[in-house]
Amino acid sequence: MTVYTASTTAPVNIATLKYWGKRDANLNLPTNSSISVTLAQDDLRTLTSAATSESFEKDTLWLNGKEESLTNKRTQDCLQDLRGLRNQLESQDASLPKMSQWRLHIVSENNFPTAAGLASSAAGFAALVVAVAKLYKLPQDMSELSRIARKGSGSACRSLFGGYVAWEMGEAEDGLDSMAVQVLPQEAWPEMKAAILVVSDVKKDTPSTQGMQLTVATSDLFKERITSIVPKRFVEMKEAIENRDFPRFAEMTMKDSNSFHATCLDSYPPIFYINDTSKKVIRLVHSINAFFNETIVAYTFDAGPNAVLYYLEKNEEKLFAFLYKLLHQVKGWEPKYNKEQLNGFINTFENQYKDK
Numbered sequence: 226m227t228v229y230t231a232s233t234t235a236p237v238n239i240a241t242l243k244y245w246g247k248r249d250a251n252l253n254l255p256t257n258s259s260i261s262v263t264l265a266q267d268d269l270r271t272l273t274s275a276a277t278s279e280s281f282e283k284d285t286l287w288l289n290g291k292e293e294s295l296t297n298k299r300t301q302d303c304l305q306d307l308r309g310l311r312n313q314l315e316s317q318d319a320s321l322p323k324m325s326q327w328r329l330h331i332v333s334e335n336n337f338p339t340a341a342g343l344a345s346s347a348a349g350f351a352a353l354v355v356a357v358a359k360l361y362k363l364p365q366d367m368s369e370l371s372r373i374a375r376k377g378s379g380s381a382c383r384s385l386f387g388g389y390v391a392w393e394m395g396e397a398e399d400g401l402d403s404m405a406v407q408v409l410p411q412e413a414w415p416e417m418k419a420a421i422l423v424v425s426d427v428k429k430d431t432p433s434t435q436g437m438q439l440t441v442a443t444s445d446l447f448k449e450r451i452t453s454i455v456p457k458r459f460v461e462m463k464e465a466i467e468n469r470d471f472p473r474f475a476e477m478t479m480k481d482s483n484s485f486h487a488t489c490l491d492s493y494p495p496i497f498y499i500n501d502t503s504k505k506v507i508r509l510v511h512s513i514n515a516f517f518n519e520t521i522v523a524y525t526f527d528a529g530p531n532a533v534l535y536y537l538e539k540n541e542e543k544l545f546a547f548l549y550k551l552l553h554q555v556k557g558w559e560p561k562y563n564k565e566q567l568n569g570f571i572n573t574f575e576n577q578y579k580d581k
């Protein structure tokens with residue numbers, strides 16, 4: 226019996242304008258548009274292979290070597306849409322194998338620890354949808370497929386593209402216009418880099434789906450965020466990316482992370498994702514920018530305490546010198562600055578900011 230297979234990888238994306246809130250939980254439609262930067266393929270990614278055959282008896286999923294249930298609604302919603310599209314192809318061409326009727330075996334592996342609190346569901350669902358779409362030889366483009374990945378996990382729709390990506394919230398009730406589009410390919414602004422500061426590898430206490438529902442239901446600040454703050458910022462952040470304007474992009478990224486965490490605090494009972502160490506990172510970033518009298522680095526935090534820093538490659542040495550000295554841990558990195566120069570920097574910095 227023939228077994229058909231296809232594989233793909235999907236990278237993690239980190240939002241710089243946060244998706245937080247659903248207007249329709251069933252179709253996973255957001256209350257606001259969002260923007261993210263997709264990390265490079267060889268950094269954090271999910272590798273997924275999908276196989277199908279007439280002889281398979283049931284759908285199965287292995288995640289990082291462990292068999293997982295494939296019965297959860299989100300995965301089922303994605304598979305149902307993909308099978309529906311395959312079925313359309315089969316009804317147009319009777320010679321095609323009837324894969325839409327067959328069971329699937331899916332194997333998925335992250336190259337980073339799932340428990341590190343990094344957006345693993347985004348890469349996971351993106352890879353699942355693209356792998357099955359490849360297996361089924363679907364003609365749909367990435368934006369069309371992103372509508373399906375969205376049903377798996379909202380943020381997943383953005384991981385179908387590399388570079389700088391917008392998820393347009395759309396207006397239609399059926400969600401047909403709620404999909405991801407690329408704002409700029411990675412090659413168009415390749416100097417952008419991301420560093421992840423793992424503050425804690427403990428699993429987050431309030432899962433994002435649950436957290437955002439609580440915010441929508443209880444936060445007054447949230448209403449202000451989605452009606453007046455985010456729509457304007459969405460347009461401006463896209464502009465900043467198109468113009469490769471790092472200081473503007475960075476300022477909006479930090480403000481949006483703060484605005485999102487403020488709505489978490491304004492939820493009732495409040496949700497705390499960032500902790501004291503995260504707050505130290507926030508202060509440090511502002512101090513570094515003040516020290517250089519220029520915005521060279523931005524922080525952002527998702528639904529957890531780990532920081533993602535965005536900076537331009539040309540500033541990596543400067544930035545890491547501080548992180549190295551002050552946080553004492555930058556894996557696999559040694560400063561290239563000569564010791565005297567580095568200590569000079571840090572001493573001035575520490576004297577200037579010792580009370581902050």
Ligand code: DP6
Pocket residue numbers: 239240242243244245253259344346377378379380381433434526527528
């Ligand atoms: C803070 O995409 O995980 O990372 O759609 O319920 O699966 P569900 O939520 P999810 O939420 C991500 C929230 C966020 C912000 C973002 O990625 O935009």
